[in-house]
Amino acid sequence: MSLGKAYLILYNNAQLLGWSFILWETAYGLVVRKDATNVYERIGDVVRLCQGAALLETVHTAVGLTKGSVPLSFLQWFGRSNVLFLILHSIPELQRHWAVPVLFIAWALADICRYPWYAAALVGTPSKLLTWLRYTAFIPLYPLGIFGGEMPIIYASLPYLKDRKLHSLEMPNRFNFAFSYYYFALAGLYFILPVAFLQLYGYMLRQRSKRLSVRAKKA
Numbered sequence: 717m718s719l720g721k722a723y724l725i726l727y728n729n730a731q732l733l734g735w736s737f738i739l740w741e742t743a744y745g746l747v748v749r750k751d752a753t754n755v756y757e758r759i760g761d762v763v764r765l766c767q768g769a770a771l772l773e774t775v776h777t778a779v780g781l782t783k784g785s786v787p788l789s790f791l792q793w794f795g796r797s798n799v800l801f802l803i804l805h806s807i808p809e810l811q812r813h814w815a816v817p818v819l820f821i822a823w824a825l826a827d828i829c830r831y832p833w834y835a836a837a838l839v840g841t842p843s844k845l846l847t848w849l850r851y852t853a854f855i856p857l858y859p860l861g862i863f864g865g866e867m868p869i870i871y872a873s874l875p876y877l878k879d880r881k882l883h884s885l886e887m888p889n890r891f892n893f894a895f896s897y898y899y900f901a902l903a904g905l906y907f908i909l910p911v912a913f914l915q916l917y918g919y920m921l922r923q924r925s926k927r928l929s930v931r932a933k934k935a
Contacts, residue, residue: 720781721838727772728835731827734766739824742817752817756804760811763820766827767793767800795912796823798904799866802897803873806882810872819865822857829853851924858920862913870905877901 741759745752756763774789776782799819804810833850836842842850876882883897 724776724781725835725838727769728831728838731766731769732831732835734762734769735824735827735831738763738766738820739828742820742824746817753812753814755817755820756811759820760805763823764800764805767796767823771797791912792916795866795909799869802883803869803877803901807873807876809876810869813869813872815865815868815872819861819869822861822865826853826857826861829857847927851920851927854920855924858913858917862909867905867909870901870909873901874898874905 738759741762742752742755745755745758771790771793773782774786774793777784777789778786804816810816829846829849833842833846836846877884877898881896881898885891885893885895887894
């Protein structure tokens with residue numbers, strides 16, 4: 717086994733463990749504690765670690781360790797990271813928002829289906845169950861993450877972004893350039909996210925049809 721393959725197996729299994737822990741802690745808060753509003757306080761560091769490390773997937777593609785599109789990989793990473801790092805982590809008032817546990821559960825379930833498939837594909841052919849989950853779980857989870865998690869959090873962040881001018885650059889400055897993160901978030905909420913969702917969701921559905929039909933023919 718090559719060093720690169722061994723590294724990728726280790727990376728995928730580490731992410732699987734991390735997101736499994738996130739799912740367990742979020743579900744435990746909902747089911748046992750009957751309160752998941754403090755989930756960010758309890759496991760926010762772990763979520764940021766796992767999501768931050770996921771940028772490596774863009775690097776893996778860029779250096780040829782894995783196949784795929786570098787821009788698409790980065791945009792998928794940035795979509796989550798924008799909400800996690802630039803909004804949730806920057807606005808403490810939103811960390812107890814009802815959409816946070818929804819977001820974490822959707823992300824965790826999606827990644828728990830992804831990473832075992834990647835690891836299995838490195839050493840052989842993933843099982844039918846893993847393949848089915850890899851190309852089916854996104855059907856409910858992707859809309860849940862976007863419409864039940866990311867968009868409500870972005871919407872709730874708008875007053876804070878506007879009042880505090882977070883992540884914004886105002887004139888005059890030495891760069892002679894102005895940027896309003898508030899308007900960026902506004903555009904993301906009402907235009908970028910919906911359009912990106914339709915494009916990516918359609919792409920994933922086509923990939924699902926292609927992968928599962930090929931698997932069925934081989935069987």
